Amino acid sequence: MEPKSKIAVVTGGSRGLGKDMVLSIAKKGFDVILTYNSQKEEALAVVAEIEQTGRKAAALQLNTAEVSNFDPFLEEVKTVLREKFDTDRFDFLINNAGIGITVPFAEGTEVQFDTLMNVNYKAVYFLSQKSLSIINDGGRIINISTGLARFVTPGFSIYSSMKAAVENLSKYMAKELGARQINVNVVAPGAIETDFNGGAVRDNAEMNKHISNVIALGRVGRPDDIGSVVAFLCTDDAKWINAQRIEVSGGQNL
Numbered sequence: 394m395e396p397k398s399k400i401a402v403v404t405g406g407s408r409g410l411g412k413d414m415v416l417s418i419a420k421k422g423f424d425v426i427l428t429y430n431s432q433k434e435e436a437l438a439v440v441a442e443i444e445q446t447g448r449k450a451a452a453l454q455l456n457t458a459e460v461s462n463f464d465p466f467l468e469e470v471k472t473v474l475r476e477k478f479d480t481d482r483f484d485f486l487i488n489n490a491g492i493g494i495t496v497p498f499a500e501g502t503e504v505q506f507d508t509l510m511n512v513n514y515k516a517v518y519f520l521s522q523k524s525l526s527i528i529n530d531g532g533r534i535i536n537i538s539t540g541l542a543r544f545v546t547p548g549f550s551i552y553s554s555m556k557a558a559v560e561n562l563s564k565y566m567a568k569e570l571g572a573r574q575i576n577v578n579v580v581a582p583g584a585i586e587t588d589f590n591g592g593a594v595r596d597n598a599e600m601n602k603h604i605s606n607v608i609a610l611g612r613v614g615r616p617d618d619i620g621s622v623v624a625f626l627c628t629d630d631a632k633w634i635n636a637q638r639i640e641v642s643g644g645q646n647l
Contacts, residue, residue: 398448400424400483401627402470404457404520405490407436410537410585413620414487415439419448421624426473426483428455428466428490451477457490457516458508463523471527484532485627486524488517488559491537495548506551513555518562531574535626536563538638540583544646556581560638567636576635578626583642585614609644618643 401418405411406427415427416439425443429436429452436452443450451473455466474480491513494505517536528534538560541553560579567577584604605612622641625631 397478397480398422398424399485399627400426400474400478400480401485401487402426402428402483402524403487403489404428404455404516405430406487407432407439407452410582410616410619411487411489412439413616414489414623415450415620416442417617417620417624418485418487418627419443419446419450421628422448423485423624423627424449424478426451426453426470428453428457430454430456430490449478455490457520458511460511460515460519463520467523467527474527482527482529484529485535486521486528486532487535487537487623488520489537489623490516493549493552496551497548498550501551509551509555513552514558514562517559521566525570528575532576533627533631534563534566534570534575534577535623536560536577536579537623538579538581540581540640540642540645542581543640563638564636571635576626576632578631578634578636579638580619580623580626581638581640581642582619583608583614583640583645585616585619604645607646608642609647612643614641614643 401423403411403415406415407429415425419425427436440450440452453469456462494509496505521534536559538556541549542557542560563577563579570577601613619641
């Protein structure tokens with residue numbers, strides 16, 4: 394009997410970087426459960442695209458801003474695993490869902506701080522924690538950070554500090570989950586052309602040119618520059634990579 398495919402759960406997998414992660418993971422021969430917040434039709438289109446390749450996929454709604462959503466969400470995951478994938482566990486958790494707010498340090502509000510903390514940091518901590526009972530030993534957790542945790546661009550003090558917290562958390566996760574042979578790594582994209590943060594990098598030609606000038610490879614990133622790296626970290630080729638921050642930025646702000 395053919396062995397079951399490994400399964401990835403990707404938050405925020407209906408568009409942007411998450412969509413390319415999902416498609417890249419499927420190309421590696423893995424099945425996927427992706428989450429969406431509000432764009433159900435987009436998510437179902439991604440599922441259909443994956444299924445055309447022969448892999449299995451499912452989409453579930455999840456608002457990562459509220460930790461109280463995680464227990465019922467994981468019950469849904471268990472049901473989907475049982476009914477669609479004929480198993481009770483998954484292998485890879487990719488904490489990709491995130492939001493950005495650009496605001497000068499002197500003007501940041503508590504509401505903005507809490508909004509970004511809940512989605513970009515608290516959700517990573519508690520969704521990972523609550524998933525431990527249904528993620529396989531030998532699995533992988535991949536947390537998405539940002540190049541802004543290394544270099545500074547004014548306006549991102551809240552966003553980047555939450556991502557820096559995720560990077561430090563990831564090392565603790567790797568250390569404490571090592572007994573279960575679960576690898577935990579961080580992928581930190583540089584500036585990418587997506588609709589993230591209002592599509593600023595993609596749609597603002599002046600900003601695009603400015604950023605391209607500080608990237609060694611001379612262009613801003615595309616979603617397919619990131620998804621393939623996340624997919625690689627799910628493979629056996631990456632089995633000895635652990636507790637690492639991998640920046641995928643083309644050499645930005647060197």
